[in-house]
Amino acid sequence: MDRILGLDLGSKTCGVAISDPLGIIARALTTVRFESDDYETCLEEVLKLCRENKVKNVVLGLPKHMNGDIGIRGEISQDFAQMLEDNGVKVTLWDERLTTVSAEKLLISGDVSRKKRKKVIDQMAAVQILQNYLDRQKNF
Template identity: 70%
Template sequence: MARIIGLDLGSVTCGVAISDATGLVARTLKTIRFPSEDYDICFDEVLDLLEKNQVKKVVLGLPKHMNGDIGTRAEISIQFAEELKKEGYDVTLWDERLTTVSATRILLEGDVSRKKRKKIIDQLAAVEILQGYLDQQNGGV
């Protein structure tokens, strides 16, 4: 199975996770930092990562409101996904509600300092997005 990349796209950061070769486990890869709302820079870095890791499948977090509505942040993710598709990538939008909350809870339970949490929270949220997708693909393992 080919590796898959998961993305947690924010307004100034993009957490990136990657699956193992078996498609069972997601792990952190990196956090892309970019000027506020400058998605072109982020997009170029994502493309570089996809090429470097020989990845064709992307799971991109879709930040819906708690009531399921699509807001501005979700529209940005949808547009980002469309641009990746134009480049020939297979993109799945994944409901990411509460992934950052879950990632924060994991880091707090691990007694990770606030400074360290800030550095890796986006990566861990990307892991939560990708792992949810992988689990569903593997029958809820």
């Protein structure tokens, strides 16, 4: 099985996680930083990570409102997914509601300082997105 990237796309950062070769465990990889709303730069970095890690599939967090509606952030994620697909990467959009909150709680329970949490929160959210996806695949 090929490795899969998990992405938590924000307006200035993109948390990146990667699966193990068997598709069982997700781990943090990096945080891509870019100028506000410069998704072209983010795309270039994500495509580079895909090439370096021989990744053909990406799970991209899809932010939704609690009522299930897709807002502006969700539309940006959908556009980014299309940009990835236009470059030959298969994308699965994954409901990411509460993943950042969950990642924050996990880091707090691990006694990670506020300063360090800020540096890794996007990666941890990407891990949550990818791990949820991998767990769901095992159940099918």
